[in-house]
Amino acid sequence: MTRHELAPTGTATLFQFLRDGRPRTRAELAAETGLARSTVAERIDTLLSSGLLKFSDKANSTGGRPPTTVAFNPAARVVLAADIGATHAKLAVTDLAGDVLVEEDKVLNIADGPEVVLREVCDRGRALLTQAERDETDLLGVGIGLPGPVEHLSGKPTNPPIMPGWDGFDVPAFVRGELGAATLVDNDVNIMALGEYRAHWTKYEHMILVKVATGIGSGLISYGRLHRGSQGAAGDMGHVRVPHDTDILCHCGNVGCLEAVASGAAIAAKLTEAGVPATNSADVVTLARNGSVTALQHIRQAGRDIGEVLATAVSLFNPSVLAVGGALSLAGEHLIAGVREAVYQRSLPLATQNLRIVPLRSGDEAGVSGAAFMVIDHALAAGQVESLLTQ
Amino acid sequence: MTRHELAPTGTATLFQFLRDGRPRTRAELAAETGLARSTVAERIDTLLSSGLLKFSDKANSTGGRPPTTVAFNPAARVVLAADIGATHAKLAVTDLAGDVLVEEDKVLNIADGPEVVLREVCDRGRALLTQAERDETDLLGVGIGLPGPVEHLSGKPTNPPIMPGWDGFDVPAFVRGELGAATLVDNDVNIMALGEYRAHWTKYEHMILVKVATGIGSGLISYGRLHRGSQGAAGDMGHVRVPHDTDILCHCGNVGCLEAVASGAAIAAKLTEAGVPATNSADVVTLARNGSVTALQHIRQAGRDIGEVLATAVSLFNPSVLAVGGALSLAGEHLIAGVREAVYQRSLPLATQNLRIVPLRSGDEAGVSGAAFMVIDHALAAGQVESLLTQ
Incomplete structure (x- = not known):
């Protein structure tokens, strides 16, 4: 189905101009788009009756001229x-x-x-x-x-x-x-990356968001757009092998996967083994906030392990922003300190000279x-x- | 400077429609773009006199109607x-x-x-x-x-x-x-990736090209566009650490960089050490073509090492195509066989289920x-x- 079967030509063009939120008169729209004035008038009427546009000046009830300026109407739907x-x-x-x-x-x-x-x-x-x-x-x-x-x-x-x-x-x-x-679905890390990017980082083009919780995943923004990859699997870094020797078996069947070494679940298991009982990310965060040195040590080491893999991601993707979120990031600066340590040590100077490694800003609304x-x-x-x- | 100062509104719109190479009449262009007929006529005249468009039907020299169909003119510049x-x-x-x-x-x-x-x-x-x-x-x-x-x-x-x-x-x-x-500049691997993609792979959205020669680098295509990264440093995988223990020092000052382990220069050094003298990628390729088992073993291992790093790239970027080029790839199937071995072993099944790992198709014209x-x-x-x- 071509777009001509759906709506008259020029409607979409007009609407894209108006999506920036700035109100315009029909004459301004004709000048900006090059569309004929009669076409602009017709299409604007269609958009007004759909509700996607609204008049942005008030009709003068005491008998002034009718409203002439239209704008995008975010309340339409x-x-x-x-x-x-x-x-x-x-x-x-x-x-x-x-x-x-x-x-x-x-x-x-x-x-x-x-x-x-x-x-x-x-x-x-x-x-x-x-x-x-x-x-x-x-x-x-x-x-x-x-x-x-x-x-x-x-x-x-x-x-x-x-x-x-x-x-x-x-x-x-x-x-x-x-x-x-109509319903669109994506994985939780991708939507988190998109939300964080649109709320705080649109002046940069490229971003990586890593989420560290029970699992570990990331979302990639390229030129302001979510890079989903061919099967929608992009950003899946939980099963990347950490670059140091380890014999920890992952539930995926490989050994040395990042998720098996540095996730909230992995840290909880290591703490339990070290005599500090913990079952999940929340327990690890509580222990860290209560000052458990063992917990802090393990969180920092997890940050380093995650940072080793992120160093590769930074070299390959060269983002401006690397945002760290997820339940385990609530343990404070220890996780991100470990990430910074490894990324700055292992990435090329050119890739890190303007890199910002920051905690997630949007919190749980991302x-x-x-x-x-x-x-x-x-x-x-x-x-x-x-x-x-x-x- | 806004675009209105450069050329009349609508000209760029018309030209983008015509860039697909299909000839159109002015009436068709007016219908497709929604521009007024008089506007279309004026703008087409401008584009014709610039040479960017040409008439695609011949005027009938025996007195038929004048030419009416215009098309993009690739010979204009x-x-x-x-x-x-x-x-x-x-x-x-x-x-x-x-x-x-x-x-x-x-x-x-x-x-x-x-x-x-x-x-x-x-x-x-x-x-x-x-x-x-x-x-x-x-x-x-x-x-x-x-x-x-x-x-x-x-x-x-x-x-x-x-x-x-x-x-x-x-x-x-x-x-x-x-x-x-006007002059645009980029690194050799990025332009190679763009050339290979445009010549052979445009039906896919995401591609990674890796070049293995004296150094090792890669170029990333996201949604058909070169992902250059924030400092133009994206794809720089030569100094990513290989995920197995090694004490080989890289010229960058770190140890275990991929380039120090698996580049043409690195293989030549290893071969020389093993009593098979070689100074560069070309020597290594010659040895391989002459059937040196030692050379083939080292090339295959280099392929595995490169594949280990590419496995991370594949998990993160989830491309449809992974193309392998550069001087060392001329040694035949041994390099790419090693790459395939490691990528299929270490990447997630979802990311490799439709992945094509192929030699560069465009040759040295890419x-x-x-x-x-x-x-x-x-x-x-x-x-x-x-x-x-x-x-």
Whole structure:
């Protein structure tokens, strides 16, 4: 289907000009786009009646001239965003500028399988829409992050290790059945990277975000765009081999994987072995905050191990920003200090001369924010936005 | 300077439609772009008089109707492309479709410094232009690849290890002084990656090209675009640490760098130590072709070592294509066999399920071809092409 079947030519062009938020008159738009004035007038009427544009000057009720300036209307539609983890989810309803209108944290168990988990998410999503005084017909789309590998194009998880029952499940079809809205899915680290980038780092072109929690993963931004890779598997650094000898067996079957050496789960196991009992990232963080020297030592060493692998990523990808997030990063500066130590030692001077190695700034909102932007960027792009005008 | 100062609105839009090579009538262009018919007629006249468009139907000399169909004219301008190595260069003049019109190989010594080398390149470039029956005023631009790190935005080499006298030299200013044309510069591996991708792999989105010669480097393609990184240093994998114990000292000061272990120079040194004298990649290739088992063993091990680092690159970047080129790859299948062995052993199944690990297909033309596309893509992009119409 070409775009001409969807909406009249020029509509998308006009809308892309206006997405920057600056109000314009029809005459200005004709001058900027080169479109005929009559075409501009017609297309603007279509965009106004779709709600994607609004008048930005008020009609003078005492009899002045009618409103002439139009602007993008972020309130035209809403997005339901869900950042689903192993044991909890964060849900939000945002407007088309990505601003959160309402949000909610929810306890769940990913191992209950896709139907149970997604039905809960959709139920709570409906409640959030009501809370925001909107309904399902206002949905531009639904954006979902999952804690495992996802084939982004189909929205299906691919052999996710901690998600029994999810392999190959058609997440978009299920959610569309529940809420009637187009749904995009990606892994939790990618949406976190997108959210963090859009909130804080858009003046740079290239970023790597690493998430250190039960597992270890990363998200890559190239020229401001999420680099997903061919199977949507880009950024998967948990099973990269650490460059020092180790015989630690990973659940993937290889030895010396980063995740088997430096994840929250790995540190908890090492601490337990050293006589300091811990079962997960949260325990490790608590021990660190209570001043356990053994815990701090292990966190710092994990930072160095992660930094060794990130040094390779920095040499290959040459980002401006390397952001460190995830549950284990809550233990304070020890993790990132280890990362810095190894990255600066092993990367080429040219690749690190302007590199910023920083803690995640967006906190735990990065995921839902990124999930919302994933939907907004896709649906409002030229070639997509036309479909919103024929509904 | 906004684009409105350069050329009338709509010209770039029209030209981008026509860059696909398909001829169109003015009426078709008005329908496709939504531009007013009078605007289309004016802008097409401008593009025709610049030469960037041509009539694609012949006027009927016996009195038929005048020509009405216009198309992109790749012969409108030419590009001078130079792939400069340590001891030789390949030069070519191409048209705006990137097709080589004339080319030449040239012996030179990069250590003679930038002024000597670039003056030689410009002199031979002028001769090639004459051979192609064009002159300097026909140049769209000059594209140059250099065997060291280059800050792409400024076109200046940055601490290039094998290029004495080149650090910080303003290559574009010098070449513009000689030939009067805008000049873009990048490192040799990036232009090789771009040339190989555009010639053979555009149906895939993501590619890594690794060049194994005296040094080891790679070029990354993300969504069809060269990922250069923040300092133009992306793909620099020569100084990534190999993940097994080694005490080999690298010229960069670290130990265990890939380049110190697996480059052509490193293999030559190991062979010499083993009683099989060799001084460079070419010697190693000759030994391999003559059936030296020791040489084949070392090449295969180099392939494994390179593959260990590439396994990390594959996990992080998730390309569809991993192309292996450079002088050492001429030794036959042994290098790439070692690469395949390590990549398939160490990368995640998801990242390798559709991965193609292949020898470079473009041969030694990849570099000049990529240098030409670097110039063409830049100069004919919307926002740039307008400047060609005011000259």
